Structure formats: structure tokens, C-alpha cells
Amino acid sequence: MIRFTNTLTRQLEEFRPQGDVVSIYVCGITPYDDSHIGHAMSYVIFDVLKRYLLWRGYAVKHVQNFTDIDDRIIERANRLKITTDELVARYMAAYNDDMRDLNVLPADEYPRATREVPGMIRMIEGLIEKGYAYEAASPQSEWPDVYYRVGAKADYGKLSHRTQDSLLAGARVESGEQKENAADFALWKGAKAGEPSWDSPWGKGRPGWHIECSAMSLHYLGERIDIHGGGEDLIFPHHENEIAQSEAYTGAAPFVRYWLHNAWVKMGDEKMSKSLGNFITIRDGLNKVGGDGLRLWILTSHYRKPLTFSEETLEAAQHGAARLRTAARAPSDDGDGGIDTAATRERFTAAMDDDLNTPQALAVLFDLAKEINRARDEGRGVRDAQALLLDLADVLGLRLEAAQEAIEAAPFIELLIQVRSDLRAAKQWALADQIRDGLAALRITLEDGPQSTTWKPDEAGSSATPTSR
RNA sequence: GGCGACGUAGCCAAGUGGCAAGGCAGGGGUCUGCAAAACCCCCAUCACCGGUUCGAAUCCGGUCGUCGCCUCCA
Numbered sequence: 330m331i332r333f334t335n336t337l338t339r340q341l342e343e344f345r346p347q348g349d350v351v352s353i354y355v356c357g358i359t360p361y362d363d364s365h366i367g368h369a370m371s372y373v374i375f376d377v378l379k380r381y382l383l384w385r386g387y388a389v390k391h392v393q394n395f396t397d398i399d400d401r402i403i404e405r406a407n408r409l410k411i412t413t414d415e416l417v418a419r420y421m422a423a424y425n426d427d428m429r430d431l432n433v434l435p436a437d438e439y440p441r442a443t444r445e446v447p448g449m450i451r452m453i454e455g456l457i458e459k460g461y462a463y464e465a466a467s468p469q470s471e472w473p474d475v476y477y478r479v480g481a482k483a484d485y486g487k488l489s490h491r492t493q494d495s496l497l498a499g500a501r502v503e504s505g506e507q508k509e510n511a512a513d514f515a516l517w518k519g520a521k522a523g524e525p526s527w528d529s530p531w532g533k534g535r536p537g538w539h540i541e542c543s544a545m546s547l548h549y550l551g552e553r554i555d556i557h558g559g560g561e562d563l564i565f566p567h568h569e570n571e572i573a574q575s576e577a578y579t580g581a582a583p584f585v586r587y588w589l590h591n592a593w594v595k596m597g598d599e600k601m602s603k604s605l606g607n608f609i610t611i612r613d614g615l616n617k618v619g620g621d622g623l624r625l626w627i628l629t630s631h632y633r634k635p636l637t638f639s640e641e642t643l644e645a646a647q648h649g650a651a652r653l654r655t656a657a658r659a660p661s662d663d664g665d666g667g668i669d670t671a672a673t674r675e676r677f678t679a680a681m682d683d684d685l686n687t688p689q690a691l692a693v694l695f696d697l698a699k700e701i702n703r704a705r706d707e708g709r710g711v712r713d714a715q716a717l718l719l720d721l722a723d724v725l726g727l728r729l730e731a732a733q734e735a736i737e738a739a740p741f742i743e744l745l746i747q748v749r750s751d752l753r754a755a756k757q758w759a760l761a762d763q764i765r766d767g768l769a770a771l772r773i774t775l776e777d778g779p780q781s782t783t784w785k786p787d788e789a790g791s792s793a794t795p796t797s798r
Numbered sequence: 799g800g801c802g803a804c805g806u807a808g809c810c811a812a813g814u815g816g817c818a819a820g821g822c823a824g825g826g827g828u829c830u831g832c833a834a835a836a837c838c839c840c841c842a843u844c845a846c847c848g849g850u851u852c853g854a855a856u857c858c859g860g861u862c863g864u865c866g867c868c869u870c871c872a
Contacts, residue, residue, distance in 0.1 A: 356872075364872085371872035401870070491868075495800045538870085560872030565801095567871095591872070592803080598864060602871060629811060629821065635804075635865075642810045645822035652821085655835065680812095688812045692820035702836055706829095758831060765833075776834050783835090 331385065331682045333556075334633060336564060336588040337488055341684060344587065350388045352550040353379060354585075356542060356559035356567070357439070359396040360420030361405045364427055365608035366623070366638065367560075367594040367601045373624055374591045374632040374685075375558045376433040376726055381681050384724045392549045393436040394542060395421055397443050398535055403524055413525055417441075427611040430620050432726045438549050442541040446527045449536045449544040452578050453516045453529075461577040462516055464531055465507035470519030472532035477574060479512045485573050488588060489565035514570055516540050539570035543578070546571075552581040558589045591632045601638065614643065621654070621727050622647035628687040628725055649695070654729040656698035657718045659705060666704030666711035673697050677721050687725065694721055731785070742773060746782050749775075 331344040346352075355375045358364055382389050397417040406416040428435075442449075453475055456462035461481045467474045479485050479493065486492055496512045517540075520526035520533035527535060546554055552575075559568065568588065575584040594601040601608045614623045626646030630636040673693060680689035697718050701711045722729050745764055752761040765775045772787040 358872075359870090368872050374872095399870085489801075489867080491801060496868075558872095561803095562867065562871055565867065566869090593866070593872080595865075600866065600871095604871070625821090626810090631812075633803090634811085637810065639809075641822075645810065648823095649821050652835095659836090686812075688821095689819070692812070695820055699837085703838095706837055753831080756831070762832075769834095774834065776836095777830075777832095778835085779830095785835095 352554040467519035472519035475517035476513040557585040618647035621650040662710030664710030665713040
């Protein structure tokens with residue numbers, strides 16, 4: 330029985346999808362800059378969720394948006410003197426490269442806000458008709474804004490567990506805004522000079538932030554979806570507002586059955602974020618410790634607990650990934666090595682069933698790796714156990730690939746190893762060590778086994794696929 | 799002010815009533831020409847105080863400390 334902590338109820342709940350295909354909507358990025366490892370945490374977590382559901386036999390439909398129009402995009406494009414489309418294309422490509430190297434499975438659909446405007450307009454019109462939204466003059470535009478009327482539904486605040494009074498107390502009103510209520514939020518913004526805009530029943534303008542996810546999840550996944558995921562900071566206001574709009578518009582509730590939110594990456598004691606400027610990019614992380622290293626680092630902590638970043642923890646993850654890789658890829662004969670593979674699989678499943686407890690699932694993998702190594706040392710064949718390790722690692726998105734093939738210099742390295750073997754046979758230790766040290770300087774490690782010498786590149790430098798950027 | 803999270807070994811991090819997972823780092827061994835890898839062994843009474851209980855890291859009360867959301871944010 331799979332259980333998830335549902336933000337809506339704050340309870341651990343049994344997962345029971347409504348139909349044959351589990352519908353998942355994950356809030357995507359706003360492509361105006363490189364993504365950092367905090368974003369990686371979120372997308373890796375939801376990738377593991379999806380991989381686990383698939384492994385357990387569910388069919389999944391995963392939709393993830395790109396917010397390709399917003400203030401930050403407009404500002405940045407203006408500063409770089411390029412169009413918003415050019416800016417967005419650049420950072421969407423960068424994001425896709427990052428996800429590929431992190432081994433994140435592609436979503437089934439990647440809708441873009443700017444391509445879904447008609448759907449949003451229909452929704453806003455519907456909300457106005459039903460009395461949930463209203464037009465108001467904009468202080469900065471000749472065209473009006475449209476706001477959602479927060480007070481129209483009594484359950485507003487149910488996701489973030491706030492009362493309307495408390496929200497009112499904290500709400501901010503930009504000068505000149507003609508909101509009925511300070512907590513009301515924009516569905517549509519009247520166009521300002523020099524901004525991209527679309528025609529609408531209210532004149533020229535652009536959609537507000539929250540409406541896109543409601544419109545796109547409705548379009549691609551229907552009125553009720555199984556799982557909606559995102560970072561903790563999206564709970565309020567973004568997801569709260571999505572619920573309000575969607576349920577008001579369709580009349581179907583709940584809009585989402587299971588709300589899942591991941592916690593933060595911390596830099597020391599602070600949250601890693603763009604605004605604090607204390608982030609490292611996914612690309613930097615990949616270059617340092619590789620895709621497996623970065624993923625393992627993320628999964629060593631439970632997704633609902635903050636994850637602490639440091640160079641040391643990142644390196645620790647890289648070394649851990651190398652340990653798993655060694656166990657999984659070491660040459661071996663057929664056999665399970667006397668290892669209880671069924672029990673291992675069960676332990677792994679129990680951990681993952683329990684609200685995706687990846688730290689415990691990883692502990693199972695490390696235990697299995699140790700058993701494999703031990704059995705090999707004792708001369709038993711372990712290929713079946715290795716297959717299990719690779720299978721379970723794949724559920725976590727860890728490739729554990731032996732990276733030799735990727736290196737063009739492989740034949741030359743093999744040649745050097747052959748020469749060195751002859752030197753060793755002749756007990757020419759100094760020369761043999763010279764070759765080993767020389768290769769080490771080039772980030773190639775040699776390991777002398779009883780029968781033969783194997784080699785491996787440093788993970789970070791080799792496994793990262795070259796990118797076009 | 800409102801809502802919430804957290805404080806477990808040198809570092810990271812599971813565990814939420816019954817002798818404290820796992821990883822990294824460190825120390826000692828085995829193996830090896832030496833190394834690397836691997837294997838074996840060692841390395842914590844869970845922020846503090848009080849309470850409930852046969853029994854608490856785990857429940858209750860309090861103290862101290864840290865962080866997040868309430869405004870764009872994964």
C-alpha cells in the first residue's frame with residue numbers, strides 16, 4: 330500500500346488513483362535563467378515518484394508546464410535586448426539539457442502558458458459569469474485587470490490552512506489597484522506599453538500567473554487530477570489560488586486528490602534561492618559530481634525535509650554513487666550469491682511505499698551492494714543480485730553506468746595497461762607506477778585485480794554528456 | 799503578528815514507545831610489489847529541563863536555538 334503525505338489534509342494517506350492512468354501535474358520552471366540545484370531537488374523527487382509508480386505497475390500521465398511569460402522574463406529580455414521568445418527558448422533548452430543529464434524522464438506534455446491563452450480566457454470568462462471574478466481598472470494600463478474574488482468561496486485557504494482574515498491582514502495592495510479585497514489576485518493583467526500582450530474580451534493584456542496551471546491541467550488532465558506536485562513555497566499563494574479557480578470554474582472538487590510538496594535546499598542555515606543569490610546551478614553540480622552523484626545527494630534526505638548543501642555532502646554522494654556502481658558492474662558469474670533478493674525487494678518497496686522514503690530505500694541499496702561485494706569476494710556468482718541492484722537503482726533514476734565506453738581514449742588506455750602489465754610481470758615497479766600515476770593525473774584510476782587490471786574515469790568528468798551550450 | 803518545520807556521531811541523514819538504518823570522513827586489520835577497489839573490526843544514549851510509562855530519541859509541558867511561508871520563488 331502506497332501512502333503519501335497530503336498537504337491538503339496534513340495526513341499520511343493511502344494512495345488510490347481514480348482511474349487506470351495516474352494523472353500528475355508538476356509546476357515547471359519560469360525559464361529566465363539557469364536552474365539551480367533547488368530546482369533539481371524538486372524535479373528529481375517527482376521523477377522518482379513517477380518512476381516508482383511505473384515500477385509498481387501504474388500507468389502515468391505527467392504534465393509539466395513552462396511559465397514562459399512573466400515579469401522576470403520581460404525584464405531580463407529587455408535588459409539583454411532580445412525578445413522574450415528568444416530568452417525563453419534559451420533557458421528551456423538549458424533546462425532540458427539539465428534534466429537529460431539528471432536522468433529525469435520526460436513529461437508527456439510540456440504546455441507553455443503563451444500557447445494556452447485561449448483556454449485561460451475561457452476560464453476567466455466562466456469565472457466572471459459565475460460571479461467569482463470581476464474587471465477593475467488598471468493603474469498602469471488603458472486596459473482593465475481581472476481579479477479573482479477570494480471571498481466568494483468559504484473554503485479559500487484550505488490548502489495553506491489559513492483563514493481569510495489572516496490573509497487579509499498580510500495582503501499587500503499595489504498603489505492604484507482597484508481590488509475589492511486586498512487578498513484578491515489577478516487572473517488577467519491589462520497590457521502595459523512595450524509588453525507582449527494578447528487580445529481578450531477585456532482588451533489587450535496577459536494572463537496572471539496562477540490561471541495557467543488551472544487551465545493547462547484542465548486541458549491535459551481533466552477536472553480532477555490525482556497528484557499535483559511542486560515546491561513548498563508554491564503552497565501559498567500559487568496552489569491555493571489554483572484550487573480556488575479550478576473548483577469555482579468546474580464545480581468539481583477536489584481538483585487535486587493528493588497535493589505533494591518538497592522542502593528546500595539550504596545553504597548553511599538559509600534557503601537557497603535566486604533572490605538571495607546563494608545558489609549553485611544544476612550544470613555546476615553535474616560538472617562536479619555527475620548525474621548519479623547529484624541525484625544520490627538529493628535522495629539521501631526525505632523530500633519533505635530540508636536538504637543541506639555543502640561541497641562535502643555533494644562529494645559524499647559522489648563517492649556513494651561510485652560504491653554502488655562498483656558493486657553493480659563488477660564482472661561476475663550467474664547466480665544470486667546466496668542473497669535473499671526477494672527480501673531485499675520487499676524492504677525497498679516498504680521504504681518507498683512509506684511516503685517515498687528514499688533515504689531508507691538507499692540504505693537497502695547500500696546493504697545489497699555490500700552483500701554483493703562480499704559474495705563476490707567469496708567466489709560466488711552474483712549476476713542476478715547485480716541485476717536487482719540495477720533495477721532498484723533505476724527506480725531512483727540512478728544509472729550506475731560504467732563510463733568507459735564514453736571515452737574516446739579507451740583504446741589508448743587499454744594499450745597502456747597492457748604495457749604496464751608486461752612491466753609488472755618483469756617487476757619494473759617504478760615504470761609501472763609511472764604509468765599508473767600518469768593516468769591518475771588524467772583522472773583515470775587503475776585497479777589491479779587478481780586476474781586483470783581494470784580502469785575507471787572519475788565520475789564527474791566523464792559521465793556528463795557533452796552539451797551544445 | 800498568523801501558519802508551519804526543525805534541532806540524532808566530525809559531516810549528511812533515517813528512525814516517531816521496546817536494545818540508535820545508511821552514506822561520507824576517520825582509526826585498526828585482511829588482500830596487494832606498492833596502491834586502488836573490496837571485505838572484517840572500531841567510532842552517538844538522540845539541544846536542555848521536568849513529567850507520563852515496566853520502558854521514550856520517539857508521548858505531554860516548558861526552556862534555548864535555527865529555518866521557512868504569509869511578496870516573485872522548486
